[in-house]
Amino acid sequence: MLIIFIICILALNPIAATENSSDWKTQKVENVNFKLAPQYENGELVNSKYYTIKNMFIFSIRYIDSDSFLKSSYGDDASSEDTHYIKNKNIKGHNSSIIYQERNIDGVKYNTTYIYFPIKDEIYCISYNGSNITQDIEEMIKNTPKQTMSEKKFYSKLTHATVSYEYSQREENSYNDYYYRTPYQYNNQNKNQWGKYYLAYSLGRSSRYYY
Known part of the structure; x- marks a missing residue:
C-alpha cells in the first residue's frame, strides 16, 4: 500500500520545479519578465536586451530586436558547421x-x-549548456506571455533570416576572392580579359557576351 501511495503522489507531482516556479526570481529582458530557475539566477544583465551567465554558451536570454539581428544570430546558428541538428517544436x-x-x-x-x-x-x-530541453527551461518558456505572432510568420522570418545570411556569406566570400587574389591571378585574369575583347572584336560581336 505504501508503494501505491508513493506512486500516486509522484503522479500528481511529476515536476518539483514546476510547483515552486512561482517563487523563482524575476528578470526583465527588454519587454518581458522572465522567471529564472534557481541555477540561472546569478547572471548579469549586460544591457536591457541581454542577460547572461558567463557567456551565451553557458546561459543567456536575448531579445532579437530586428530582422538584421535575427539574420546574424539565427542565420549564423542555423548555417554553422558546428550545428548538429535543427528541429521545430x-x-x-x-x-x-x-x-x-x-x-x-x-x-x-x-x-x-x-x-x-x-x-x-x-x-x-x-541558450544554455546542454543537449536536452529540461523541465526548468520548459517552465521558463511557459511562464512568458503568450505569442501573438502567427506560426507562419514566425517560421517565415526564420527562413528569410537563414537565406539572407547564407547569401551575404556568399557575397562576402566572392568579395574576398576578388580583392585578396595574388598578383599572378590578377594579371592572368587581365590577360584572359583582353583575349576575350580581342576575340569579340575579331568576330565583330559585342564584347558583353564575353565579359
Whole structure:
C-alpha cells in the first residue's frame, strides 16, 4: 500500500520545479519578465536586451530586436558547421526552433542548445549548456506571455533570416576572392580579359557576351 501511495503522489507531482516556479526570481529582458530557475539566477544583465551567465554558451536570454539581428544570430546558428541538428517544436504553447551545437573555442568545449521562440509579437532566444530541453527551461518558456505572432510568420522570418545570411556569406566570400587574389591571378585574369575583347572584336560581336 505504501508503494501505491508513493506512486500516486509522484503522479500528481511529476515536476518539483514546476510547483515552486512561482517563487523563482524575476528578470526583465527588454519587454518581458522572465522567471529564472534557481541555477540561472546569478547572471548579469549586460544591457536591457541581454542577460547572461558567463557567456551565451553557458546561459543567456536575448531579445532579437530586428530582422538584421535575427539574420546574424539565427542565420549564423542555423548555417554553422558546428550545428548538429535543427528541429521545430511547440513548447508550452510557443512555436520554437531548437538548434543544438557542439563547438570548441580556445580549447574550451561547449555543448549549447539555442531555442528561438516568439513572445507576443517579438522573438527571443534562450541558450544554455546542454543537449536536452529540461523541465526548468520548459517552465521558463511557459511562464512568458503568450505569442501573438502567427506560426507562419514566425517560421517565415526564420527562413528569410537563414537565406539572407547564407547569401551575404556568399557575397562576402566572392568579395574576398576578388580583392585578396595574388598578383599572378590578377594579371592572368587581365590577360584572359583582353583575349576575350580581342576575340569579340575579331568576330565583330559585342564584347558583353564575353565579359
